[in-house]
Amino acid sequence: MSRSSKAVLSLSVVLTVGTVIGVHLRQKQDQQRLREGVIRDIERQNRKRENVRLLEEQIILTEQLEAEREKMLLAKGSQKT
Numbered sequence: 794m795s796r797s798s799k800a801v802l803s804l805s806v807v808l809t810v811g812t813v814i815g816v817h818l819r820q821k822q823d824q825q826r827l828r829e830g831v832i833r834d835i836e837r838q839n840r841k842r843e844n845v846r847l848l849e850e851q852i853i854l855t856e857q858l859e860a861e862r863e864k865m866l867l868a869k870g871s872q873k874t
Contacts, residue, residue, distance in 0.1 A: 794802075
């Protein structure tokens, strides 16, 4: 084999190996990014559930407070009469 053919063959092998390695690394990155996306979605859903629970708790507490205020106003009103 001539030197130029050896050089071309070597260059082809190097480029092929580099391409295969590059594609492999890119696939690993994509897989990792997809996994992280799933984890973020689960965390987001958990935060949303917690926020809904806190909101429901706040609604109940607000209703209780309003009922107590109404009782106090009625009690004050009946004391004046």
